[in-house]
């Protein structure tokens with residue numbers, strides 16, 4: 001159960017209520033008139049009645065120079081005798097974060113820290129010094145604005161990430177969290193039999209969304225830390241763009257993209273319903289067939305079933321990576337890409 005004991009910022013209670021609804025956790029509040037220590041005490045009672053196993057008391061942010069506020073915090077602590085007292089600090093403040101944890105520990109007695117906005121602190125300096133300076137561990141880190149972006153903290157993984165080795169363990173864990181083994185097997189089968197369709201495509205993009213933002217995922221892969229935020233935003237935008245077209249396709253069309261490849265009427269309808277151009281719909285359809293072909297080649301290679309032309313594969317991927325947006329080179333390549341997409345569609349029609 002969440003207990004709203006930040007009575008100084010009225011929006012804080014609403015914020016917590018919304019969050020509680022989102023994650024399906026009850027929120028106890030008494031408005032802004034009651035004393036935080038009293039709210040905490042009553043909240044604890046209510047949690048016991050409801051048989052809640054964990055209770056989190058949210059208190060207002062404060063400066064340690066404000067004596068009255070610090071005393072209030074001591075009262076809250078006395079009122080509920082908590083197992084954990086966690087101070088939330090912002091990684092963007094750098095070394096100051098470590099100093100804050102230290103002084104709150106001296107004053108209140110805390111058990112650890114939650115370091116947020118680590119996504120904005122590329123050097124991770126604060127993460128390294130909190131334990132060193134204060135003697136208190138970081139228990140959770142925030143790496144984005146979404147709930148999934150708050151995670152338990154593993155110092156060794158953080159060290160690897162800072163050293164540029166990526167955080168492969170966290171990446172694998174995230175993937176396991178959102179994708180069941182059966183789904184993975186099913187997907188593999190579809191790829192191998194060239195039946196990967198728009199439903200699978202949607203599932204994949206939704207899985208990526210569940211795993212957290214693109215930027216964080218990419219940062220976890222070794223050697224990929226250098227992707228710029230602008231490139232990530234572009235990729236996310238592209239996915240949304242494609243999703244909006246898939247969303248207006250009929251179930252049958254999603255299942256059998258061939259229908260769209262064969263019928264201009266269908267492509268026209270999808271374009272109209274999604275507010276995109278017919279050409280953009282054609283591109284998306286062609287892209288799906290290209291993905292099918294590429295995935296099949298890769299899977300085949302991994303399973304040793306087929307000997308794909310890896311040079312060609314790597315070459316085409318490299319060319320795509322190297323062409324920066326808005327350059328003449330990209331426009332030229334775009335021409336080629338269009339040609340390849342058209343070829344892919346023609347290839348399909350011939351079958």
Ligand SMILES: Nc1nc2c(ncn2[C@@H]2O[C@H](COP(=O)(O)OP(=O)(O)OP(=O)(O)O)[C@@H](O)[C@H]2O)c(=O)[nH]1
Pocket residue numbers: 006009012059060061062088115116117118119120141142143144145149
């Ligand atoms: N990028 C990023 N934004 C974050 C992170 N954690 C929190 N935020 C954002 O920071 C803003 C402030 O967060 P709050 O949770 O309202 O801050 P608070 O600690 O409750 O503030 P107080 O009222 O002072 O207690 C919100 O817009 C959050 O979405 C993080 O790890 N990364």
